[in-house]
Amino acid sequence: MDYHSPASFAEASALAANATGITRFLAGGTDVLVQLRSELVTPDTLIDIKKIDGVSDIISNADGSWTIGVAATGAEMSEHSELGRDWPGVVEAMDLIGSTQVQGRATLTGNLCNGSPAADSVPAMVAAGVTVTVTGPSGDREVAVEEIPTGPGKTSLSKGELVSAVHIPARGEDGGDAYLRFIPRTEMDIAVVGVGVNLRLDGDTVAEARVSLGAVAPTVLLVEDCAKAIIGSTLDDAALDALAAAASAACNPIDDKRGTIAFRTEVAGVLAKRAAKIAYARAKGEQA
Amino acid sequence: MALDDRKSEFTFVGTRPNRPDGLDKVTGRAKFGADMSAPGMLHGAILRSPHAHARIVKIDTSKAEAHKDVKAVVTRADFADVPFKPGLEGEFWNVLENVMAGEKALYDGHAVAAIAATSALAARDALKLIKVKYEVLPHVTDVDKAMASDAPVIREGAADYSVPEGMHPNVVRYHESGHGDVEAGFAEADLIIEDSFVTEATHQGYIEPHACLGMLGNDGKGELWCTTQGHWIAQKTCAALLGIETSQLRVTASEIGGGFGGKTTVFIEPVALALSRKANRPVKVVMTRSEVFRATGPTSSASMDIKIGMKKDGTISAAQGVFRLQGGAFPGAPGDMTAMCAFAPYNLTNVKQVGYDVMANRPKQAAYRAPGAPMGAFAVESVIDELCKKLELDPVDVRLKNAAYEGTKASYGPRYERIGLVETLEAAKAHPHYSAPLKPGQGRGISCGFWFNHGGETSVSLSLSEDGSAQLMVGTPDIGGSRASMALMAAEVLGIPYENIRVTIADTATLGYNDVSHGSRVTYASGLATIKAAKHAVEKLCERAAASWGIPTDAVKWENGCAVPSGPNAGDFDPRPLADITAHMGSTGGPISGHFEATPEGAGVSFGTHIVDAEVDPETGKTAITRYTVIQDAGKAIHPTYVEGQYQGGAAQGIGWALNEEYIYGEDGRLQNSIFLDYRIPVASDLPMIDTVIVEVPNPGHPFGVRGVGETGIVPPLAAIANAVSHAAGVRMRQLPMSPPRILAALKDNG
Numbered sequence A: 001m002d003y004h005s006p007a008s009f010a011e012a013s014a015l016a017a018n019a020t021g022i023t024r025f026l027a028g029g030t031d032v033l034v035q036l037r038s039e040l041v042t043p044d045t046l047i048d049i050k051k052i053d054g055v056s057d058i059i060s061n062a063d064g065s066w067t068i069g070v071a072a073t074g075a076e077m078s079e080h081s082e083l084g085r086d087w088p089g090v091v092e093a094m095d096l097i098g099s100t101q102v103q104g105r106a107t108l109t110g111n112l113c114n115g116s117p118a119a120d121s122v123p124a125m126v127a128a129g130v131t132v133t134v135t136g137p138s139g140d141r142e143v144a145v146e147e148i149p150t151g152p153g154k155t156s157l158s159k160g161e162l163v164s165a166v167h168i169p170a171r172g173e174d175g176g177d178a179y180l181r182f183i184p185r186t187e188m189d190i191a192v193v194g195v196g197v198n199l200r201l202d203g204d205t206v207a208e209a210r211v212s213l214g215a216v217a218p219t220v221l222l223v224e225d226c227a228k229a230i231i232g233s234t235l236d237d238a239a240l241d242a243l244a245a246a247a248s249a250a251c252n253p254i255d256d257k258r259g260t261i262a263f264r265t266e267v268a269g270v271l272a273k274r275a276a277k278i279a280y281a282r283a284k285g286e287q288a
Numbered sequence B: 001m002a003l004d005d006r007k008s009e010f011t012f013v014g015t016r017p018n019r020p021d022g023l024d025k026v027t028g029r030a031k032f033g034a035d036m037s038a039p040g041m042l043h044g045a046i047l048r049s050p051h052a053h054a055r056i057v058k059i060d061t062s063k064a065e066a067h068k069d070v071k072a073v074v075t076r077a078d079f080a081d082v083p084f085k086p087g088l089e090g091e092f093w094n095v096l097e098n099v100m101a102g103e104k105a106l107y108d109g110h111a112v113a114a115i116a117a118t119s120a121l122a123a124r125d126a127l128k129l130i131k132v133k134y135e136v137l138p139h140v141t142d143v144d145k146a147m148a149s150d151a152p153v154i155r156e157g158a159a160d161y162s163v164p165e166g167m168h169p170n171v172v173r174y175h176e177s178g179h180g181d182v183e184a185g186f187a188e189a190d191l192i193i194e195d196s197f198v199t200e201a202t203h204q205g206y207i208e209p210h211a212c213l214g215m216l217g218n219d220g221k222g223e224l225w226c227t228t229q230g231h232w233i234a235q236k237t238c239a240a241l242l243g244i245e246t247s248q249l250r251v252t253a254s255e256i257g258g259g260f261g262g263k264t265t266v267f268i269e270p271v272a273l274a275l276s277r278k279a280n281r282p283v284k285v286v287m288t289r290s291e292v293f294r295a296t297g298p299t300s301s302a303s304m305d306i307k308i309g310m311k312k313d314g315t316i317s318a319a320q321g322v323f324r325l326q327g328g329a330f331p332g333a334p335g336d337m338t339a340m341c342a343f344a345p346y347n348l349t350n351v352k353q354v355g356y357d358v359m360a361n362r363p364k365q366a367a368y369r370a371p372g373a374p375m376g377a378f379a380v381e382s383v384i385d386e387l388c389k390k391l392e393l394d395p396v397d398v399r400l401k402n403a404a405y406e407g408t409k410a411s412y413g414p415r416y417e418r419i420g421l422v423e424t425l426e427a428a429k430a431h432p433h434y435s436a437p438l439k440p441g442q443g444r445g446i447s448c449g450f451w452f453n454h455g456g457e458t459s460v461s462l463s464l465s466e467d468g469s470a471q472l473m474v475g476t477p478d479i480g481g482s483r484a485s486m487a488l489m490a491a492e493v494l495g496i497p498y499e500n501i502r503v504t505i506a507d508t509a510t511l512g513y514n515d516v517s518h519g520s521r522v523t524y525a526s527g528l529a530t531i532k533a534a535k536h537a538v539e540k541l542c543e544r545a546a547a548s549w550g551i552p553t554d555a556v557k558w559e560n561g562c563a564v565p566s567g568p569n570a571g572d573f574d575p576r577p578l579a580d581i582t583a584h585m586g587s588t589g590g591p592i593s594g595h596f597e598a599t600p601e602g603a604g605v606s607f608g609t610h611i612v613d614a615e616v617d618p619e620t621g622k623t624a625i626t627r628y629t630v631i632q633d634a635g636k637a638i639h640p641t642y643v644e645g646q647y648q649g650g651a652a653q654g655i656g657w658a659l660n661e662e663y664i665y666g667e668d669g670r671l672q673n674s675i676f677l678d679y680r681i682p683v684a685s686d687l688p689m690i691d692t693v694i695v696e697v698p699n700p701g702h703p704f705g706v707r708g709v710g711e712t713g714i715v716p717p718l719a720a721i722a723n724a725v726s727h728a729a730g731v732r733m734r735q736l737p738m739s740p741p742r743i744l745a746a747l748k749d750n751g
């Protein structure tokens, strides 16, 4: 196994482009090293991106948007109070990952690029409208988060491409987001269902909404019917029921050791309602 | 065992000093199974079957043997030719067959070959060079299906004499017991409930994987270091499986990171020794977690039918149960234990119980705290709860009405001596938990539980040092703070402080045979032997004092750590403290030691009652345990903190078993959740503070009144939690674990 620690994304991209066999980027390593140890994936080339300048930065831009470095950890995000005030759903989703120890290493980018349909931060990012910069042999492009995963363990990144930054839009006025997941325990588990909701209000009425589901299909879903169900409503019971129905209808889950099809489908609706209520309360500036 | 010297006033017993192994454990100085190394040591790795059931057509090890880092490869041919016998008579054969497959691989994870190489990585990689040709056979993993007439036969001839004719060959042992006339009893009942229950297999879940370091020469002399609950059984079994003399193998038990019954047998130890004998170098083998799940433990899975009749006043008029336990591809599932324990808390006129030991294509079941009892209690106590509900009776009152007491003829045969079930029920009724109001969505469950407890072969030595301190050697690995309890009991007899006694878990060369640390026997049996060994030393101390005073030995007694004249007629001498006598022991007759060995028979059965509150989220089926109280009879709590720890541990493991833990097999018969991510034991935040009440009804069979406490605590939780969840959800849960998908499905079925 070859180990590299390039000083720039261009160099990292070139190393990956020229590597043969299996290549992995090493961010926090909480997926890569676990898979290596358990003999699931033994990379031929390991490219550590943590030595690149600025990769751990969390930057508040002039327009209110945020740029998160690809090695910024869950713990660093949780400790950033302004980020948490703007995007509590994204920060809480990241904070749900693993334990205190894992939080000291795990990153948004790693969670996204590992390609798990159950990745916790991904539905929250999709709901928030997060984009990433992808650096490759032919330069940079900006891609919506929902375009990255293509199936369990698979991404749309091509050979030599890697994520070089994460962009969270400006929060703006009267908005709120939330992420909820279902696990049978209270922590240290993988989502059986995950739901991210982000919305903006006009008075008491939902003006804009994005709803994303995790762990109920081969990739994280952005569900337009869920958004439609609540846009124009005051999140009354009828709207919530329509939201739940749309969420359940969008599910295309599997039966496995972590949950049944019937369970995932049902609980997706339940969590969508609960997450929407939290996002709504947050948008109104209430504690939730 | 007759005891004429029962004690009830204590100086040291009942206090809560720090455990002697605590500092070593928190500083990392303690040596666990994987912490031992030896010069020239090799690392072993084991090749395991990917099939649930397959004939091993051919094993080609030539490529692996040719690898430069590989120093030995072993298969079944490298072990002794142990004779096959049916049932548990052939236990050495059963263990050998489990340790290394013979003609067939019998479950996913079954060992088929092993390698010793110069590094752990090299050994692991070299496994891929071994080519095994399998002929895959039909498999069965479910207990009811394994008994059906069309089930694949795991092994012909494994059934023992007890099995009635006409049963499938996978049924290998049968048990039936009871008394009275159940049909007449049912005729007297005002309400009869008949119901069926199933539980999945769970793993003991000890945090330390199996690990050992073995060294065996061609001269048949060997050394073994391993994490185990019993190094004498490891010695005896390894010797039999390798064809060497027992006494030529010295076994030392490491510190143990949990066992709960799962480390009462051998898995990797004979393999390490076989590899070592072939390579002529020490070999270390450490299991991965996945190997632990696939090839060690677990409990049996169970399928059970219960029928109980009750009169309007709560009297149980008749009770009957059928308990089918699946214990993997070998005899040993404790269907007999389940049957015997199921109704044991109750004073019944008419009772009948039947137990089956059934084989399936799963790993060989191992003991797990009160093996077999928790499942039976789940089924029986669920039906009692349902009867109470339908007859609108208080569940504690009904249990009190039917509770066994001194003189009751137990459901499994004997008459009870002094027992403490009624006291635990009375304590439950009086406990503020039992009358605390419940919030909407919450339910409360209670259950009783019983376990036999065990004595077992025990040998203990105690030697005094010149400075007046004492060394105590016991042969039962310390799995729950027993060194602290032993030191307290020795301190009580010798009259010297706890801190001046060092307790060692001696190796097999140091003491006579000691049974495994199981059956809740250690504080009882090693404790009894410790007390007797200390008394033996005290006799000698008194002899020395008598000699120095020139009076007869029986004119000297031992009081507060000193020899004193037994009365005014004995003479007027100053008390001689222990350290004063030992200071001169070299010149007054030599070293002073005490020794005791026996198979004590008075273990004293044990009962507990648990109260649980559960809250169920009706939209997701997720359960939170909001309050938990364990009430159990300890006879006498030598070190109350460690008694409480046993109670809390039983409840914690029971919560896991009841709610989320389970072995999940795919259609292909392979285990799907062989890591802690998917095998869901509770994490700390899943548990409420577990409250404990120690009831002390002294055991007449122990000098200080001790009853074992290690196992009873896991008997009531499954039932108590199922009762709480069933009340909270408004629907009876008959299958464990009560995972959220199962609860949600039950709620939907219920409308």
Ligand SMILES: Cc1cc2nc3c(=O)[nH]c(=O)nc-3n(C[C@H](O)[C@H](O)[C@H](O)COP(=O)(O)OP(=O)(O)OC[C@H]3O[C@@H](n4cnc5c(N)ncnc54)[C@H](O)[C@@H]3O)c2cc1C
Pocket (backbone or CB within 6 Å): A023, A024, A025, A026, A027, A028, A029, A030, A031, A032, A033, A034, A049, A070, A096, A097, A098, A099, A102, A105, A106, A107, A108, A109, A110, A111, A112, A113, A114, A118, A119, A120, A121, A157, A161, A162, A163, A164, A188, A189, A190, A191
């Ligand atoms: C004990 C434990 C508990 C966990 N609990 C959870 C949980 O609750 N929820 C959850 O979602 N996950 C969980 N995980 C999984 C893991 O922690 C997360 O997916 C984490 O966010 C991965 O981030 P990382 O920085 O460690 O990624 P790494 O392991 O470093 O990388 C993961 C993947 O991303 C790729 N990658 C990394 N950086 C880049 C980049 N810049 N460009 C392109 N590809 C890149 C790597 O090649 C690799 O394929 C858990 C893991 C452990 C060990």
